[in-house]
Amino acid sequence: MPIPADRKYSKEHEWVLMESDGSARIGITDFAQTELGDVVYVQLPGVGDTVTQFSQMGEVESVKAVSELFCPISGEVTEVNDAVVKKPEVVNTDPYAEGWLIKVKVSNASELDSLLDAEAYGKLTGEG
């Protein structure tokens, strides 16, 4: 699966897509879902919660193992993808679109500078 060039990436394999209203959509990468295998449980922060860049914000659990989710950018959670909570396998089938996890009202857009672009992330994971 190609790595979308329209967003930024963390070294912990989360992506951030800035939307036109200034909020950020967050998910995990194709590399991450492949490594995890079949995802069967996703635990996410609630709407209104504050999340901090590079701090733990939840868990994603596959048949094989449980993995911590780190937030790639700070802000306030404005939306949670209920479709993923109900059908966690969407993270496997469509990690960059339907499998998004949360939307955040970004508190400090300059944090984006500490994230990787698609090319750098591809080099990190050996996909580039």
Next chain:
Amino acid sequence: MVPFAGWEMPVQYPQGILAEARAVRNKSGIFDVSHMGRIFVEGADAQALLNWVHTGDIGLEMPLSRARYGLLCNEAGGIIDDCIIYRLSEQRYLLVANASNTPEVLTWVTRWRDERFPNVTLDDATNRIAMIALQGPDAVAVMATLSDFDPATTRQFRIVEATIQGKPALVGRTGYTGEDGVEIMPASADAAWLWGLLMEHGATPAGLGARDVLRLEAALPLHGNDISPETNPLEAGLERFLALDKGDFCGAVALRAIQANGPARQLVGFQTVEKGALPRAHSGIVVDGQRVGEVSSGGYSPTLDRNIGLGYVPAQSVSPGSRIQVDVRGNLIDAEVVRTPFYSRPR
């Protein structure tokens, strides 16, 4: 690939654990189980030796070609391993042990051979012959298509010397998935060819991950998780595999005493009320706010679409229908004790 008891084993193939498990439930799957120990036991004292070390009835009247599941117990009744013994001929048997226990099983059986049953040859053939488990509702028909294997004569828990397109293999109608199927033992040199042949005939390669999912759904114990030298067959719910009336055998005195007094704890099955974080081995089991035991195996069941598990609790403290909680990383998850197996194949 992961290291496993000195072998390199695939956890999953590209389809993934759940797709592999579904293929085995719906069609057929193949598992490379060559890591399991295959020990030929032969000689005038072979029957008496095996009847001494194994809890099942390995009597003289055990029919040729029959397979028997049971435990190897130490003198205290602790489980050294769970093994299938196949009777190949009058004085020749095959013992199949778990990979990580094969060295201990060999040492244990050799010790009793040397002490009490000298006229036995032990031949560890693990590296000489491979083992591929073909499992699922289509498995036996696929085997019959490819070989002279006849499901009408080689029924469940039997073994036969078959010929697959000119190549010989022992074929046991046994497995570890809760499905009908066979375990095929060709020469190691023929293993890759056989794997390809089975794939051509529709079998899905399945790894350790799917194997664990399937055996847990069928509530088949995993040595090292659900049973160990620190557990005995009575508390593990394996009493039906103890031939306690067959006369003296290793561990019999201890096992009869445990049976008379009742075991102190019991292995029970449970399923969580809602989906969520998975119960896994070593998660605490909580009843009325008290931690009373520990999960020995747990995970997601694709067949039931529920989270399930096995765990030890004090004897008679719960029964099917009882509510318990499982402590998963500090979160108490509601669960219900249920009868096992969680899954039985349609017959």
